[in-house]
Amino acid sequence: MSRESAFIAMMRAIASGPAARGLLDDAAVIELGGEALILTHDMMAEGIHWLPHASPADVAWKLVAANLSDLAAKGAEPLGLLLGYSLSDAQWDMGFAAGLHDAVGHFDVPLLGGDSVGDAGGRILGMTAIGRASYRPVPARSGAQAGDILYVTGWLGDAKAGFDLENGADEGGCSDAGRLRRAFKRPAPRLSDGRALAPLVTAMMDVSDGLLIDAQRMAAASNLQLTIDLAHVPLSPDYVSLYGDNTDSRIEAASWGDDYQLLFALPNSVEPPVAAVKLGQFDSGQGLKLTDNGTATALPARLGFEHG
Amino acid sequence: MSRESAFIAMMRAIASGPAARGLLDDAAVIELGGEALILTHDMMAEGIHWLPHASPADVAWKLVAANLSDLAAKGAEPLGLLLGYSLSDAQWDMGFAAGLHDAVGHFDVPLLGGDSVGDAGGRILGMTAIGRASYRPVPARSGAQAGDILYVTGWLGDAKAGFDLENGADEGGCSDAGRLRRAFKRPAPRLSDGRALAPLVTAMMDVSDGLLIDAQRMAAASNLQLTIDLAHVPLSPDYVSLYGDNTDSRIEAASWGDDYQLLFALPNSVEPPVAAVKLGQFDSGQGLKLTDNGTATALPARLGFEHG
Structure with a gap:
């Protein structure tokens, strides 16, 4: 059993709810307010999914395309993207940003947020959390009033x-x-x-x-x-x-x-x-x-x- | 300007839609079918967010907690998690899985899916895509019939x-x-x-x-x-x-x-x-x-x- 298969088997024991589809699918499906919400998270690693000499703009494009392809397989309309980014050299970051800009424009999907971390040479982990709020406005950092x-x-x-x-x-x-x-x-x-x-x-x-x-x-x-x-x-x-x-x-x-x-x-x-x-x-x-x-x-x- | 600030400034120019909240908030908010959907992606890096000798189970717990804390700040009810994982040694992977199991049970939030990649020592990127499907059932890998x-x-x-x-x-x-x-x-x-x-x-x-x-x-x-x-x-x-x-x-x-x-x-x-x-x-x-x-x-x- 490959390391990935062993890890997925452990995750399958944890992801036991129906929306996870037994981790056998490319995306999770949540029913919410009459809508089916489709959620997918895809990763790419240098040396595995792209070669070090690849253009960072192309890497960004492919990261977007690979994720949207999972939505395509569900017949879904894209609502947005969250990016998990390891900072590298400024030149590479700029190239990546340019490719990301191209891709989100081309596929007409909004970048909603994400996170970036420095890379200290060790493991890097990412997680997306999805929640629901039932009142408006949803609290933000902004909104405080003088006197509060x-x-x-x-x-x-x-x-x-x-x-x-x-x-x-x-x-x-x-x-x-x-x-x-x-x-x-x-x-x-x-x-x-x-x-x-x-x-x-x-x-x-x-x-x-x-x-x-x-x-x-x-x-x-x-x-x-x-x-x-x-x-x-x-x-x-x-x-x-x-x-x-x-x-x-x-x-x-x-x-x-x-x-x-x-x-x-x-x-x-x-x-x-x-x-x-x-x-x-x-x-x-x-x-x-x-x-x-x-x-x-x-x-x-x-x-x-x-x-x- | 730090590398992170420079990168966020570039991302801000891309994430211009209202749901992204100018990347000034901890989470994005999408209005969907009368619900406010809250989305956040947080990363952790070894050597920055945790020391190499830390327990992998604790790292998993903190990854969950940090993400759910962003939902807490929106007053949101958690609907699920997607994990982006770099495979490392089997022992660490097992410890991480044990901590993840503890955390999703403790906070009663389902693990919905995610992705794992080998780590070849280079950059690792992750992306979450969110979509909506308007018909049922949403297509899956399963479902084909004999004769199809x-x-x-x-x-x-x-x-x-x-x-x-x-x-x-x-x-x-x-x-x-x-x-x-x-x-x-x-x-x-x-x-x-x-x-x-x-x-x-x-x-x-x-x-x-x-x-x-x-x-x-x-x-x-x-x-x-x-x-x-x-x-x-x-x-x-x-x-x-x-x-x-x-x-x-x-x-x-x-x-x-x-x-x-x-x-x-x-x-x-x-x-x-x-x-x-x-x-x-x-x-x-x-x-x-x-x-x-x-x-x-x-x-x-x-x-x-x-x-x-």
């Missing part, structure tokens, strides 16, 4: 603490190192909080790259100024037992990612329906400002995780 | 010829080498043919790995025997000018992938509404059989492209 309050759903910094413990940091007086390790290794997306919040928020996003950088992105998308008070950054007792409760430890917790808490804006008059902590306030203007117990303080040089 | 006729939409082997020309093969008496090169480098998915065929076919798939291997998959999924006559394999005049019109050249064309033609089954009484060629017939029984001008002939050792 910024909240976060839970402790920040636990993933950082778990990372440090996994990499040999002393557990010291920490009462529940296992919980911190799990916060890093097995994070929990805030799905039910998100559903409860969605009808109320003016803006929402998850904290994946770090509170400060993600909050700055929300403020920029909403075209507002945002002031966060460091003293309000919620730290767990376990985090405090390792790093103390001071300005530096709060900045560290606020600029580390992987906590997957929800960051959201609510009008001043609205109370959040889930456990959440007030971090600051949106005002007219631009940019992220920090205070520490009400006193203005400088932004750290690094607000969070950025690729590339 | 197998068809293919166009010439086979042109991508192979284009590949050979790109890699220095002599153009010889070929009258349109450019067309063959384009067939390999810029293939065209048969989207409109697929839509015309979908209401009529009993089974359909695209020829991406090679006619013989893909036809064998259709026969297996339909639990039938399939007989293909090599003499019916449609070859272009350009292909014939390079490789001749003989049993070997037909087997070569029938076991090379990348042509992206549609392979489909129709009841004997139904004429295809698009240009297509009869290749053979389904009967009760099992397996793929070959004939050459009506005389039984052996299957080649290699039916098409297989990974791993």
Whole structure:
């Protein structure tokens, strides 16, 4: 049995639902609101699907064509594409972008989004998640209004603490190192909080790259100024037992990612329906400002995780 | 500007539709049949998002959690996941599968499909395509009936010829080498043919790995025997000018992938509404059989492209 066959056999045991079609088909089919939604994910690898001297524009074209061909086999109308891209040299990236532009224009299919990662020479994994939202508007990073309050759903910094413990940091007086390790290794997306919040928020996003950088992105998308008070950054007792409760430890917790808490804006008059902590306030203007117990303080040089 | 920022700026110029939200959000939103469909694709790279000594089960969990967290930020209910996986060593693959099994069970989200590729040490790209089909049942590989006729939409082997020309093969008496090169480098998915065929076919798939291997998959999924006559394999005049019109050249064309033609089954009484060629017939029984001008002939050792 080839490595691929062995892996597919393992996946088949996991993908047991009807929409997966036993992984025997080129695409999955979900029934949704009277429509049949067709979903496919195809990959291409250098040295296997194309030779190193191939034109990156042609590689982009073929990646689009191979995916759309799976839709063609279902008689489906294309609705859109998501791209998973490993960054390489700038010249290759530009050629790829040119070919992608040609292909999405030629096949009249919109590029909807995706992700890109640096390539450190190891394994690269991608995943697409599909969901359904039943109210409008669907929350976005943009949409916060001047006067809105910024909240976060839970402790920040636990993933950082778990990372440090996994990499040999002393557990010291920490009462529940296992919980911190799990916060890093097995994070929990805030799905039910998100559903409860969605009808109320003016803006929402998850904290994946770090509170400060993600909050700055929300403020920029909403075209507002945002002031966060460091003293309000919620730290767990376990985090405090390792790093103390001071300005530096709060900045560290606020600029580390992987906590997957929800960051959201609510009008001043609205109370959040889930456990959440007030971090600051949106005002007219631009940019992220920090205070520490009400006193203005400088932004750290690094607000969070950025690729590339 | 980081490489990632530069790449995202190029993608933003391509992703100009409203559902892409200017690539400023964590997820795309498509309105479909009264539902808001939420789509996100997140990647993780070894050495960047996880350290080489990390548990593969934890990596799988985090890949799921990070993607679902983007849905949480939209207040969305998860409908499913597609996985893009680079095969590595069997031990790591097994650990990853175990973690994936845990995560999809814990978050109650179905794995719907995806793709896996070998890692030859170069770039790895992934793409998700989303489509909509407006009739039922949506065509599958399974569904062909005994007595059905197998068809293919166009010439086979042109991508192979284009590949050979790109890699220095002599153009010889070929009258349109450019067309063959384009067939390999810029293939065209048969989207409109697929839509015309979908209401009529009993089974359909695209020829991406090679006619013989893909036809064998259709026969297996339909639990039938399939007989293909090599003499019916449609070859272009350009292909014939390079490789001749003989049993070997037909087997070569029938076991090379990348042509992206549609392979489909129709009841004997139904004429295809698009240009297509009869290749053979389904009967009760099992397996793929070959004939050459009506005389039984052996299957080649290699039916098409297989990974791993």
